[in-house]
Amino acid sequence: MLKLVSLILLLIVSIGNTSVYSAEVFLEMKRKGFRKIPLMILPFQEGSGKNEAASIAENVLRADLERSLVFELIETSDIGFIPTSEGAPDAQALAKASKAGVQGLVWAKLIVNEKEWVLESYAYETSNREEVISIRISGKKRLIRNMAHRFSDILTLHFTGEKGIAQTKIAYISDLSGNKEIYVMDYDGANKMRVTRDHSIVLSPRWSPSGKKLVYTSYRSGNPNIYVLDMKTGKKKMIASFSGLNYSPAWSPVEDRIAFATTKDGNSEIYSIKSNGSDLKRLSFNKSDDLSPTWSPTGNKIAFTSDRGGKPQIYIMDADGANVNRLTFGGDYNTSPVWSPKGEWIAYACRNKERRLKVCADRADGTQSIVVTESGPWDDEAPSWGQNGRELIFTSNRFGKSQIFSIHLDGSHLRRLTTSNPSNNISPAWSPR
Amino acid sequence: MFKFFYCSKSITAPIVIMIAALFVVGCSKKIAPVGGSTGLSNEGRSSVPSQTPTDRTTSNKQSPQKDSGDIQASNEGMTDEKLAKRIPIEDRTLDENGRSQGESSRKQGSENQSPRHDSQRRHDDASGSQTLKNRGSAFSNGGPVFIDNVYFDYDQALVRNDAKEALEENSRWLALNSDIRIQIEGHGDERGTNDYNLALGERRARSIMRYMINLGIDKSRFSFISYGEERSVCGEQKESCYQKNRRVHFFVKK
Numbered sequence: 001m002l003k004l005v006s007l008i009l010l011l012i013v014s015i016g017n018t019s020v021y022s023a024e025v026f027l028e029m030k031r032k033g034f035r036k037i038p039l040m041i042l043p044f045q046e047g048s049g050k051n052e053a054a055s056i057a058e059n060v061l062r063a064d065l066e067r068s069l070v071f072e073l074i075e076t077s078d079i080g081f082i083p084t085s086e087g088a089p090d091a092q093a094l095a096k097a098s099k100a101g102v103q104g105l106v107w108a109k110l111i112v113n114e115k116e117w118v119l120e121s122y123a124y125e126t127s128n129r130e131e132v133i134s135i136r137i138s139g140k141k142r143l144i145r146n147m148a149h150r151f152s153d154i155l156t157l158h159f160t161g162e163k164g165i166a167q168t169k170i171a172y173i174s175d176l177s178g179n180k181e182i183y184v185m186d187y188d189g190a191n192k193m194r195v196t197r198d199h200s201i202v203l204s205p206r207w208s209p210s211g212k213k214l215v216y217t218s219y220r221s222g223n224p225n226i227y228v229l230d231m232k233t234g235k236k237k238m239i240a241s242f243s244g245l246n247y248s249p250a251w252s253p254v255e256d257r258i259a260f261a262t263t264k265d266g267n268s269e270i271y272s273i274k275s276n277g278s279d280l281k282r283l284s285f286n287k288s289d290d291l292s293p294t295w296s297p298t299g300n301k302i303a304f305t306s307d308r309g310g311k312p313q314i315y316i317m318d319a320d321g322a323n324v325n326r327l328t329f330g331g332d333y334n335t336s337p338v339w340s341p342k343g344e345w346i347a348y349a350c351r352n353k354e355r356r357l358k359v360c361a362d363r364a365d366g367t368q369s370i371v372v373t374e375s376g377p378w379d380d381e382a383p384s385w386g387q388n389g390r391e392l393i394f395t396s397n398r399f400g401k402s403q404i405f406s407i408h409l410d411g412s413h414l415r416r417l418t419t420s421n422p423s424n425n426i427s428p429a430w431s432p433r
Numbered sequence: 434m435f436k437f438f439y440c441s442k443s444i445t446a447p448i449v450i451m452i453a454a455l456f457v458v459g460c461s462k463k464i465a466p467v468g469g470s471t472g473l474s475n476e477g478r479s480s481v482p483s484q485t486p487t488d489r490t491t492s493n494k495q496s497p498q499k500d501s502g503d504i505q506a507s508n509e510g511m512t513d514e515k516l517a518k519r520i521p522i523e524d525r526t527l528d529e530n531g532r533s534q535g536e537s538s539r540k541q542g543s544e545n546q547s548p549r550h551d552s553q554r555r556h557d558d559a560s561g562s563q564t565l566k567n568r569g570s571a572f573s574n575g576g577p578v579f580i581d582n583v584y585f586d587y588d589q590a591l592v593r594n595d596a597k598e599a600l601e602e603n604s605r606w607l608a609l610n611s612d613i614r615i616q617i618e619g620h621g622d623e624r625g626t627n628d629y630n631l632a633l634g635e636r637r638a639r640s641i642m643r644y645m646i647n648l649g650i651d652k653s654r655f656s657f658i659s660y661g662e663e664r665s666v667c668g669e670q671k672e673s674c675y676q677k678n679r680r681v682h683f684f685v686k687k
Contacts, residue, residue, distance in 0.1 A: 180663060201663045203627060223658065224631070245635055245659055248628045261628075263659075266639075268632045289632045305629060312629055335626045349626050357626065381626050397670075427627060 036072035037159050039065065040097055042083050042107040043076075053141075054110040057119060057148040061106070063188060064152035064166040067415070069390065069408065071159070074102050088122065091129055098126035104159060108151060110144075117141055121151045123158065133158055145190055165387050169431040171195070171205040171214055172404055176423035182216060184231075187386070187430070189404075189417035195229070204427050208251050208275070211431045215239075215249040215258050215275070226260055228275050239277035248292040251275070252319075254299035259283070261291035261304075270304055270321075283321035294339045294346070295319070296364070303327065303337040303346050303364075314348055316364070327362055330369060336382055339364070342389040345409070347372065349381040357381045359394050361409060372411050380405075384430045393417065393428045404428045577605035583641060585679045588625070590636035592644050600641065603683065604648040616684035617642050617657040620664060622675035627661055634659030641681045656686075 041062060046054035065071040076083055079100035081093070089097070089105050097105055104123055111118040116138045123133035133154060137147045149166035156164030168187045173180050174194075182195040182205045196202050198220035205216040214229045226240040226249050240246040244263035251258050252272075257279075259272045268289035273280045284290040288308035295302055303316045311332040317324040328334040333351035340347065343364060350360035350371065357379040359372040373380040378398035385392055386406075391413075393406045402424040404417045418425040580603055583596035592600070607613060619634030619641075638657035646652050667674035 201660070203631075203663065219660075245631055247631055261632075263632070263635050268635070289636070291632055292626075292628045333625070335629045355624075357624070379624065 037070060037104070038072045038074050038102050039104045039106055039155075039159070040074045040076060040079075040081070040102045041065075042089060042105060044107070045109045047109065047111045053112070053117070053144050054108075057108065057110060057144055057151075060145050060148035060188075061108075061152050061155075064149060064164070065155070067188075067391075067413070068152075068156060068164065068166075068388075069413070070156070070162075074100070089124060094124055094126050094129040098129075102126055104132075104155075106155060117144060117147070119144075119147045119151060121154070123155055145186065149186070162388070163433050165391075165433060168387060168433060169211070170384075170393060170404070170417070170428050171207065171431065172418070172425055172428040173202060173205065174418075174423050174425045176425075182214065182229075183425075185417070189419075192418075195231070204248055205429050206250050207429055207431045209253050209432055211433070213251075213275070214429075215251055217247045217249065226258070228258075237277065239275065240271075240273060240280075250293050250295060252295050252299050253297050254295075259293035259295065259302055261289075261293065270302070272319075281320075283317070283319075284324075285321070290315075292336050294337050296339050297341055297343045301339075301364075303339055305335045305337065305348075314346065314362070316346075327364070327366055328360075328369070333357075334360070338383055338385055340385050340389045341387050345385075345389070347383040347385065347392055349383065359383045359392060359407070361392075370409075372407060372409060373414075374411065382427050384428050386430050387433050393430055395426045395428065402426045577602050577609065579603055579606045579683070579685075582680045582682050584676060585637055585681070587622075587675070587679065588633070590633060590640045592640055596641075597644070600644055601648060604645055604650050607645075607650050607654065614654050614656070614686040616686055617655055618664075618682040618684055619657065619659040619661075620678055620680050620682060621662045622678040623662050623665060623670070624675065625662070627663070631659050631661035631663075634661045637681050 041058060044054040044058040062073060065073060079097070079102070081096060081100075084090075084093075088107060094105065104125055106123050108119050108121040111120065117140070118136050118138040121133065121135045121137055122131060124130065125132050135151075135154060137150050139147055146167065152166040153164035156162065156166070165187060169184050170187055170189075171182055171184050174183045175181075176183075177194070179199050180201045180203065181198060182202050183192055184195050185192040195214070196216075196218070198218045201219040201224075203217040203224070205214045207214060208228075212231055214231065216227060216229070217224050218227055219225075221238070221241070223241060223243070224245050224247055225238050226246045227236050227238050229236040239258065240249075240260060240262060242262045242264035245268065246260060246262045246264075249258050249260040256275050257272045258275055259270060261268045261270050263269075267287060268291045269282060269286070270284040270290045270293050271280055271282050272293075283293075283302065284304070284306070286306065286308050288306055289312075290304055290306045290308070292305040293302045294304070300319055301316055302319055303314055305312050306315050307313070308315075309326070312335045313326055314328040314334050314337045315324055315326050327337075327346065328348070328350070331350055331352065335349050337346050337348040339345075340361075345361045346364050347359060347361040349357045351357050352371070352375060354375065354377070356375070356377065358375065359380045360369065361372055361383075362369045372383075372392065373394070373396070376398065378396060380394050380396045380398070383392045383394045390409055391406055392409060393404055395402050396405050397403075399416075401422060403419065404425050406415045406417055407413060417428075580599040583599050584593065585591070585596075586593065607615070617638045619636070619638030621630035621633050621637075625633070635657070638659055642652075642655045642657055645655065662678070665678045666680075667677040
C-alpha cells in the first residue's frame with residue numbers, strides 16, 4: 001500500500017514538473033563513465049568540381065551524428081585546422097587533431113558517374129593515425145541522403161559498438177490525399193512516400209520485426225479489419241475481419257504473431273493471431289475494454305490499455321494472458337503503451353491535470369514514472385520508440401495541425417519531423433533497424 | 434539497387450587496412466543495404482503504390498470518392514450531406530406518410546421540397562442539416578421526424594436525456610418505415626487517443642442500439658460501426674466543436 005501511495009505521489013510530482021526526473025534518466029546514458037565521442041568532419045569533396053550533393057551528404061551525416069547524442073562534433077575552425085584541397089588528412093593533420101582531443105576524423109568523397117553515385121567514405125583514429133573505415137557506398141542519385149545515413153551507421157557501429165538508427169524509417173498516417181493513408185519517411189522526415197491507396201480510413205501501422213511488412217487497420221472493406229502488407233511485393237492480406245472493431249495491432253518481436261484488439265465478443269478484448277491469419281488465441285477476459293497491446297522485447301509479456309478499473313490504465317500480462325498486473329496509477333487516462341526496445345521502459349499517452357495528453361514513460365517494473373513532453377495547452381500522443389531506446393517519436397498538435405516530432409527520453413532535443421501543413425500526420429511507428 | 438563494396442581498385446589505401454576496416458566494421462553481414470534493411474528497396478518503391486506527398490490533391494475529407502470499384506470504401510467517404518442525395522428517404526417517407534395521413538400532407542411535402550421548415554430540427558449538425566430539413570418537411574403537421582445525430586458527454590457512452598427524446602422519435606419513425614435499416618455510427622471528439630476513441634465510439638453505438646431495441650425496434654434492423662475520432666464533422670479545437678463530434682450518427686440503409 002505504501003508503495004502504491006508513493007507511486008501516486010511520484011506521478012503527481014512528475015506531472016507537475018516535467019524536469020524533475022530528467023537528469024536521472026539522462027544519467028543512464030552517462031553511466032559507466034559515458035562521454036561523448038569527439039569527431040571532426042572534414043569537408044566532403046566532390047570529384048569533378050563543386051557539387052551541392054557532397055555538402056548535402058555532409059550535412060545529413062552531421063545531423064545524424066548530432067542526433068545520436070553519442071558524438072560531439074568538433075569544427076575544424078575550433079582547433080585552427082585548415083583542410084587541404086586533397087581532402088584526405090595526412091599524418092601531420094591527424095597528429096594535430098589528436099592533440100586537440102579529437103578521437104576520429106571523418107571524410108568522404110563523392111564520385112558522380114553516369115549510372116550511380118559513389119560516396120567513398122573514410123574514418124581515421126587519431127590516436128594511432130590509422131585509417132579505420134574505408135568504404136565505397138554507391139547508389140542512385142536520389143539515394144544520396146540514404147548513403148550518408150549508411151555512413152553514419154557504420155561510424156556509430158565502429159566508434160560505439162552499437163548499431164546506429166540513421167537508416168531506419170517511420171511509418172505514419174497522413175490525411176494529405178483527403179483520406180487517411182499510410183506513408184513512410186526516413187527517420188529524419190525526408191523522402192516521404194505514400195504506401196496505401198485504400199481511399200478509406202487507415203490506422204495504426206506497426207512494423208514486422210524484419211521491417212519488411214506492415215500491419216494496420218483499414219476500413220477499405222467497410223468494417224475496420226486488420227491487414228498485413230508486404231512492402232517488397234505490395235501484396236496485402238486481410239488477417240482479422242471479425243464483426244466489430246479489429247484494431248491496434250502489434251507484431252511480436254520474436255515470433256510470427258500479431259497481438260490486436262477486437263470487439264467481436266461485445267467488448268474490446270486482446271487476441272493474438274499468426275501473420276497469415278491462422279491460430280487465433282484469446283488473451284484477455286474481462287467485461288471492460290482491453291486494447292492497444294505492445295510486446296516486451298523478449299516476447300514474454302504484453303502491456304495494454306484497459307478500463308477495467310473504471311478509467312483507462314496500463315496493465316501488463318504474460319504473453320498467454322496470465323498474471324495481469326496494473327502498471328500505471330497516476331491520473332485517470334493512460335493509454336497507448338509502447339514497450340522500449342531494451343525492455344526497461346513503457347512509454348504511453350497520459351492525461352495531466354490540465355486534461356491534456358502528454359507522453360509519459362514508466363519503468364516496466366513500476367519503480368519510476370516520468371513525463372517526457374512539456375506541459376502546455378496541446379496534446380502529445382502515440383509514442384513510438386527508436387531502436388536505440390533513447391529517443392521517442394510522437395504526435396503533437398502544439399503548432400495547430402497534428403505533426404510528428406521526436407524527443408529524447410529525458411525531454412531534451414525536441415525535433416519536428418513533418419511540416420506538411422495543411423495535412424495531419426499522426427500515429428508514427430518507428431521501424432526496426 | 435543500392436549497394437556498396439570495399440575499396441578495391443580506385444582507392445590506393447593498402448589492402449591490409451581495408452581488411453582491417455572490414456573486420457572492424459563487420460558490415461558485410463551485420464548491416465544490410467539501405468533498401469533491404471527496411472523493406473524499402475528499389476523494388477519495394479516501384480511495386481508498392483507510391484506518391485510523393487508534394488503531389489497534393491487540394492481537398493480534404495469532403496472530396497468525392499472516385500474509386501468506384503470499392504463500393505464500401507466509397508460509402509465511408511460520403512458525408513452526411515451526400516446521404517440526402519443518394520437515398521431519397523424524403524420521398525419514401527412522403528409516400529408512406531401520404532398513405533397514412535392523407536392527401537394534404539403529401540401535397541405539403543412536395544411543395545416543401547425547396548423551402549424547408551426548420552422548426553423540427555432537434556439537433557444542429559452542419560453536415561446533416563440538409564437531410565434533416567428534408568425529413569422534417571414531410572411531417573410538418575405532427576408525424577415523427579427522423580433525427581440523424583444524438584450527442585454524448587465527454588468520455589461517456591451513456592444515453593443523455595436529450596438523446597432519449599430523439600431516440601423515441603426515431604423509434605416511432607422506424608415503426609412507420611419498417612423496410613428501413615439503420616447503421617449506427619459511433620464517433621468521438623479529437624481529444625483522447627485514437628485507439629481508445631475507437632473503443633469509446635463503439636460503446637456509444639452499442640449503447641444507442643440497446644436503447645432503441647428496448648424501445649421495441651427489432652435488433653435485425655441495426656448494424657453498428659465505430660469511427661472513433663477519424664471522421665469528425667468539425668475541426669476546430671473548442672468545446673462547441675468537440676460536442677458536434679461526440680455523436681452517434683444514424684446512417685440510413687435501404
